[in-house]
Amino acid sequence: MTTWTSPAISSMRLERPRSLAHALDLLEADRGLTPMAGCTDLYVGIHFGSLKQRRFLDLQPLASLRKIQKRPDGTLVLGALVTYSQCLDSPLVARALPMLASAAKEIGGVQIRNRGTLGGNLGNASPAGDTLPVFLAADATVVLASARGVRRVPISQFFLGYRKTARRHNELITEIEVPPIAGKQWFRKVGTRAANAISKVVAAGVRGEGITFALGAVAPVAMRAYAAECALGSALPLSEAHRALRSEITPIDDLRSTAAYRARTACALLTQFWSETR
Amino acid sequence: MRKILLRLRVNGAHHEVAVRPSATVLDVVRDTLHLTGTKRGCDMGTCGCCTVLVDGRARLGCLTLAAEVEGCEVRTIESLREGEQLHPLQSAFAECGAAQCGFCTPGFLMTCSALLSRTPTPTPEQVKDAISGNLCRCTGYTKMYEAIDRAAAQMRTEPAREPELSSREAVSGGSR
Numbered sequence: 354m355t356t357w358t359s360p361a362i363s364s365m366r367l368e369r370p371r372s373l374a375h376a377l378d379l380l381e382a383d384r385g386l387t388p389m390a391g392c393t394d395l396y397v398g399i400h401f402g403s404l405k406q407r408r409f410l411d412l413q414p415l416a417s418l419r420k421i422q423k424r425p426d427g428t429l430v431l432g433a434l435v436t437y438s439q440c441l442d443s444p445l446v447a448r449a450l451p452m453l454a455s456a457a458k459e460i461g462g463v464q465i466r467n468r469g470t471l472g473g474n475l476g477n478a479s480p481a482g483d484t485l486p487v488f489l490a491a492d493a494t495v496v497l498a499s500a501r502g503v504r505r506v507p508i509s510q511f512f513l514g515y516r517k518t519a520r521r522h523n524e525l526i527t528e529i530e531v532p533p534i535a536g537k538q539w540f541r542k543v544g545t546r547a548a549n550a551i552s553k554v555v556a557a558g559v560r561g562e563g564i565t566f567a568l569g570a571v572a573p574v575a576m577r578a579y580a581a582e583c584a585l586g587s588a589l590p591l592s593e594a595h596r597a598l599r600s601e602i603t604p605i606d607d608l609r610s611t612a613a614y615r616a617r618t619a620c621a622l623l624t625q626f627w628s629e630t631r
Numbered sequence: 632m633r634k635i636l637l638r639l640r641v642n643g644a645h646h647e648v649a650v651r652p653s654a655t656v657l658d659v660v661r662d663t664l665h666l667t668g669t670k671r672g673c674d675m676g677t678c679g680c681c682t683v684l685v686d687g688r689a690r691l692g693c694l695t696l697a698a699e700v701e702g703c704e705v706r707t708i709e710s711l712r713e714g715e716q717l718h719p720l721q722s723a724f725a726e727c728g729a730a731q732c733g734f735c736t737p738g739f740l741m742t743c744s745a746l747l748s749r750t751p752t753p754t755p756e757q758v759k760d761a762i763s764g765n766l767c768r769c770t771g772y773t774k775m776y777e778a779i780d781r782a783a784a785q786m787r788t789e790p791a792r793e794p795e796l797s798s799r800e801a802v803s804g805g806s807r
Contacts, residue, residue, distance in 0.1 A: 366653075367652035367696075369652070393676050409653075411698070411699075413696070462762070462764015463745075463746075463763070464676070464682055464689050464742070464764045465764055466764075468690060468694055468695065
């Protein structure tokens with residue numbers, strides 16, 4: 354029998370925690386331990402050699418992180434291990450955060466949706482992560498737990514740089530809290546093929562009393578377009594909002610698209626958001 | 632490397648395997664259990680060739696750790712036909728010419744069987760969405776849509792088929 358094994362994977366070490374407390378103790382004790390959830394990005398990184406870590410903490414045994422709940426104050430609480438399929442099946446998500454359901458529908462095929470997790474999308478912090486604009490537009494809060502306690506970080510302060518987050522090495526993302534949202538929610542992903550392509554540009558927005566608009570893949574981090582929001586909110590002509598948007602994004606040329614296309618598309622998405630949420 | 636002992640249920644049979652902690656479901660079904668119908672395509676979650684059912688849902692064997700499916704019911708392409716009787720999806724794929732080189736076919740069949748067991752009368756949109764995670768470079772998909780329609784129609788006229796559950800206890804000492 355010939356057995357094919359990726360040399361990278363065969364050198365992996367895997368910790369399987371018995372409980373959340375156990376997982377947090379393991380993280381506290383070992384700085385080099387990387388949490389893994391659905392592995393949809395992580396395994397690709399290992400195979401391509403772009404991920405140097407070799408010691409992993411498998412979060413799948415932590416069933417308590419798979420829940421979708423609504424608190425009495427209306428806050429939607431999404432566990433870090435909630436999958437995209439769960440989001441699509443959840444009446445709570447459909448009611449409180451339909452733009453998340455829209456995003457989940459465009460992430461991967463069925464198999465990836467059955468596997469990929471919200472906590473993984475946040476923790477991975479790809480600038481093109483499809484749910485990140487949704488949580489930015491929703492003003493969500495990331496709940497981080499460590500053996501020393503719990504810390505709540507507003508999502509606007511969570512992404513620090515390219516694939517860099519506010520999560521410390523001894524912390525786990527346990528939940529995402531989404532406050533009640535008043536207003537129309539909107540989501541759009543632009544890519545070559547919905548199920549198999551990473552976004553060229555992705556955007557989400559809320560239009561109600563306030564206006565929020567967030568974008569992915571136009572800067573090193575997923576970002577709120579505060580200047581564009583401000584222009585829209587002060588009833589300036591759309592061309593002013595476009596100018597504002599172009600001034601705050603920093604798109605790049607890469608294998609998926611060009612900076613020029615991304616800037617133009619970001620403006621087109623802003624126009625579409627504004628006309629479709631009227 | 633330290634190995635772990637897993638008790639897995641695959642196609643109704645129990646297996647005890649000793650594997651590396653990082654072994655995937657794909658590694659175990661192909662290399663330890665020698666169920667080679669499940670294909671290793673891209674090994675990065677793009678092509679869908681390694682699709683198996685875990686508790687009835689389509690999952691990628693290449694991105695799922697074997698340790699995670701302990702206590703779950705895993706089904707591979709080998710369990711789809713009943714004895715000599717092909718599953719309606721298999722017959723329909725053959726009749727409609729929905730398989731050409733055949734490498735992606737096991738993955739499509741497993742994805743489609745998950746779809747039809749949850750949604751016996753899928754709309755064209757639902758079919759399209761269900762197979763969006765499986766890539767085929769030969770057929771152009773049109774014949775697959777025909778085959779899935781045909782199989783769905785046939786399955787609706789037949790009494791629901793329960794997968795045959797074998798109580799056979801197979802113990803294999805895997806070397807991975």
